[in-house]
Amino acid sequence: xxxxxxxxxxxxxxxxxxxxxxxxxxxxxxxxxxxxxxxxxxxxxxxxxxxxxxxxxxxxxxxxxxxxxxxxxxxxxxxxxxxxxxxxxxxxxxxxxxxxxxxxxxxxxxxxxxxxxxxxxxxxxxxxxxxxxxxxxxxxxxxxxxxxxxxxxxxxxxxxxxxxxxxxxxxxxxxxxxxxxxxxxxxxxxxxxxxxxxxxxxxxxxxxxxxxxxxxxxxxxxxxxxxxxxxxxxxxxxxxxxxxxxxxxxxxxxxxxxxxxxxxxxxxxxxxxxxxxxxxxxxxxxxxxxxxxxxxxxxxxxxxxxxxxxxx
Numbered sequence: 150x151x152x153x154x155x156x157x158x159x160x161x162x163x164x165x166x167x168x169x170x171x172x173x174x175x176x177x178x179x180x181x182x183x184x185x186x187x188x189x190x191x192x193x194x195x196x197x198x199x200x201x202x203x204x205x206x207x208x209x210x211x212x213x214x215x216x217x218x219x220x221x222x223x224x225x226x227x228x229x230x231x232x233x234x235x236x237x238x239x240x241x242x243x244x245x246x247x248x249x250x251x252x253x254x255x256x257x258x259x260x261x262x263x264x265x266x267x268x269x270x271x272x273x274x275x276x277x278x279x280x281x282x283x284x285x286x287x288x289x290x291x292x293x294x295x296x297x298x299x300x301x302x303x304x305x306x307x308x309x310x311x312x313x314x315x316x317x318x319x320x321x322x323x324x325x326x327x328x329x330x331x332x333x334x335x336x337x338x339x340x341x342x343x344x345x346x347x348x349x350x351x352x353x354x355x356x357x358x359x360x361x362x363x364x365x366x367x368x369x370x371x372x373x374x375x376x377x378x379x380x381x382x383x384x385x386x387x388x389x390x391x392x393x394x395x396x397x398x399x400x401x402x403x404x405x406x407x408x409x410x411x412x413x414x415x416x417x418x419x420x421x422x423x424x425x426x427x428x429x430x431x432x433x434x435x436x437x438x439x440x441x442x443x444x445x446x447x448x449x450x451x452x453x454x455x456x457x458x459x460x461x
Contacts, residue, residue, distance in 0.1 A: 201400040201401070202400065202402070203400065203401070203403070204404070204405075205402050205404040207404075208406050208408075209393065209404060209406045210252070210273040210276055211273070211275050212404065213253045213273075213275055213279035213280075214279065215393055215395060215404070216252065216276070217252075217255055218364050218365075218366055218371055219362070219364050219393070220252070220253075220314065221253060223364075224259070226438045227256060228256060229438070230434075230438035230439075230454075231313075233440035234309075234440070235342065237432075238342055238432060239308070239309060239340060240340030240341075240458065241308055241340035241341055242308065243341070243342070245266045245267075245307040245309075246260055246266065246308065246309050246310065246311070247268050247269060247303065247309075247310040247336055247337075248267070248270075248310065249269070249270060249298035249333065250269075250271055250298045250312060250317070251269025251270060251271050251276075251277075251280060252271055252273070252276045252316070253279050253280050253283070254267075254269060254280030254281075254283060254284065254293055257269050257284070257292075257293065258284060261287070261289045262287065266292075267292055268293065268294075268307070269292070269293045270293065270294050270295065270296035272296070272297060277293045277295050281293050298312075298316075298329055298332075299320055299325045299329040299332060300332065301332060301336075302332070302336075303336050306335070306337055307336060307338065307341065308338060308342075309337065309341050309342040309343070309344070310333060310341075310342070310343045311344040311345075312343075312345050312346065313454065314346060315410065317329065317345060317347055318347055318348070318411050318412075318413075319409075319411075320411060321386060321409050321410075321411050322411070323411070326411065326421055327421065327425070330421060330422065330424060330425040331425050333425075334425050334427040334428060334459060337459045340458070341458070342456060342457065342459070343428070343457040343459070344455070344457070345455045345457060346436065346452075346453070346455075347418070347453065348410075348451055349413050349414060349415060349418060349450050349451055349452075349453055350412045350413065350451075352414060352415075352448040352449070353449060358376065358389075359375070359376040359377070360374070360375045360376075361374045361375075368397060369395070369397055370395070370396040371394065371395050371396070372396075373391070373392070373393055374391070375389055375390070375391045376390050376391075377389060378390045378407060385411055385413075385417075386410065386412065387409065387412055388409050389409075390407050391405070391407070392404065393405075415446050415448060415450055418455075422457065427460055427461075428460070429460050430456070430457060430458075431456045432456045433446060433453060433454065433455055433456070434453075434456070435453060436452040436454065
């Protein structure tokens with residue numbers, strides 16, 4: 150092998166080359182060093198101030214403060230619509246309300262402020278704790294409890310119940326959904342209502358599903374994204390991904406989760422309602438929540454709100 154060429158690097162003393170006095174040149178070097186240290190400190194300070202991004206563990210329902218901001222920031226239309234339903238379709242005076250799968254109680258606390266007696270259940274202990282602490286904050290009784298929405302029993306029947314934003318579809322098997330309809334018929338007194346909202350699957354080619362929305366309160370801002378991950382027709386399931394991007398003054402947090410929804414077409418949901426003979430369909434609406442505009446069901450129906458009336 151041939152050897153690599155050798156180089157000699159000659160370093161001259163800048164003090165001797167300039168002919169300056171050592172004391173003056175040394176002062177200049179100290180200033181340069183100080184300047185470099187200042188720049189380094191500034192860069193370090195900027196790096197320290199840069200917001201950190203933290204990935205959160207667990208599920209979206211484990212962070213009720215964030216969930217409530219996303220889903221509870223704009224619910225006046227639901228509140229007004231439900232009261233219109235009570236006035237138009239119930240055969241009894243509506244005073245006592247129940248919400249299965251109540252989560253953070255975003256509607257419960259608002260109904261309580263309007264003078265209704267409210268209660269609810271949910272499987273997530275953190276959501277129930279958040280709900281009850283908020284009720285206490287406003288001077289209302291603690292009335293939310295940990296429970297399964299297809300296996301519970303109330304001490305006394307209520308006048309109306311509601312489940313409006315697809316929570317019902319978390320029941321991943323048809324037999325669980327049927328059990329839910331039975332226990333809800335037990336929970337609502339004759340003449341009372343159960344308002345049930347969900348997305349149906351149209352019989353035409355399904356659309357690609359992806360939704361993004363944001364909500365903010367004070368210095369807290371959340372961008373939420375939900376998208377379809379997979380369809381499993383044999384099991385009647387759809388897998389969805391959901392992501393929170395949380396922005397706070399001291400940094401960012403990212404939370405990603407995945408869950409399943411049981412699917413329904415028009416025939417399947419009507420069969421489900423018919424499986425419990427104590428329910429009759431009083432009316433049907435879409436997610437516009439316009440009491441003046443009931444809708445007719447067909448194979449293309451997607452967003453639907455059933456107003457079910459409890460009969461003997």
